[in-house]
Amino acid sequence: MANxxxxxxxLQDNKLLDPNLALETVQTTMDKFLSAANVEAVYGPPVSxxxxxxxxxxxxxxxxxxxxxxxxxxxxxxxxxxxxSGGGGGGGGRVLARPVAAIVISPTGVRIEPIVxxxxxxxxxxxxxxxxxxxxxxxxxxxxxxxxx
Amino acid sequence: xxxxxxxxxxxxxxxxxxxxxxxxxxxxxxxxxLPFGNGGLIxxxxxxxxxxxxxxxxxxxxxxxVTRTAVLTLLVLSLVGTLLFMRFRRKNAES
Numbered sequence: 023m024a025n026x027x028x029x030x031x032x033l034q035d036n037k038l039l040d041p042n043l044a045l046e047t048v049q050t051t052m053d054k055f056l057s058a059a060n061v062e063a064v065y066g067p068p069v070s071x072x073x074x075x076x077x078x079x080x081x082x083x084x085x086x087x088x089x090x091x092x093x094x095x096x097x098x099x100x101x102x103x104x105x106x107s108g109g110g111g112g113g114g115g116r117v118l119a120r121p122v123a124a125i126v127i128s129p130t131g132v133r134i135e136p137i138v139x140x141x142x143x144x145x146x147x148x149x150x151x152x153x154x155x156x157x158x159x160x161x162x163x164x165x166x167x168x169x170x171x
Numbered sequence: 172x173x174x175x176x177x178x179x180x181x182x183x184x185x186x187x188x189x190x191x192x193x194x195x196x197x198x199x200x201x202x203x204x205l206p207f208g209n210g211g212l213i214x215x216x217x218x219x220x221x222x223x224x225x226x227x228x229x230x231x232x233x234x235x236x237v238t239r240t241a242v243l244t245l246l247v248l249s250l251v252g253t254l255l256f257m258r259f260r261r262k263n264a265e266s
Contacts, residue, residue, distance in 0.1 A: 058213045061184035064198040065217065068187055075187060077196060079217035079234060087210030113210065123234045125196065125220055127189050132222055136237040146242045150249040157253045161260055 044111065048088060055115060058084035068127075077125040088113020178202040181218065195221040 066078040092109030186193040204211040217234040
């Protein structure tokens with residue numbers, strides 16, 4: 023059978039099989055994940071506008087998880103040609119951020135301007151109303167037996 | 172992160188100088204490590220701003236999260252409303 027893989031594909035395949043590269047990828051991912059635990063992740067760089075300095079702030083939620091595994095086996099013989107081993111790993115994660123407030127520092131003092139996410143609040147109102155209407159409708163359907171003694 | 176499954180800590184940022192006053196920002200981090208495998212959760216949120224004057228006086232301003240407060244208030248109101256309705260209906264059924 024003809025081998026259609028080009029030298030660049032072979033190089034790519036070797037890169038994918040390289041355990042050091044896999045570890046490096048995991049390390050980079052973990053570093054990015056842990057960077058969410060810094061103050062710099064929550065507060066942005068101060069922005070100067072005339073005599074006023076504004077510091078934006080946000081809430082950051084970072085979730086990550088990964089796993090690695092390896093194993094080996096043989097076909098019941100001690101022949102080293104009939105033994106094999108393999109390994110693999112995978113992971114994933116997500117970073118969510120939401121603006122919370124802006125800190126305004128002016129010569130007159132420091133004040134905090136909250137950032138209101140109206141869309142989120144309206145969605146919460148509709149969800150709450152839906153939940154309440156659903157619960158009330160279900161309760162109305164249930165007939166309570168009268169306790170006449 | 173490596174030893175305990177749950178950790179809460181308060182972090183302080185670098186000060187911003189405004190005339191003679193130093194302004195510090197503070198955030199609170201909740202770190203949760205998965206008991207199995209690798210990974211976890213990091214929740215970082217702004218908590219307060221500290222203003223320190225040259226004579227040592229410190230003023231702390233908390234950073235309010237209006238959106239979260241509104242959503243939580245709605246959740247509590249809906250639960251209380253549903254419970255009150257259940258109680259009212261049960262009383263009506265008994266009488």
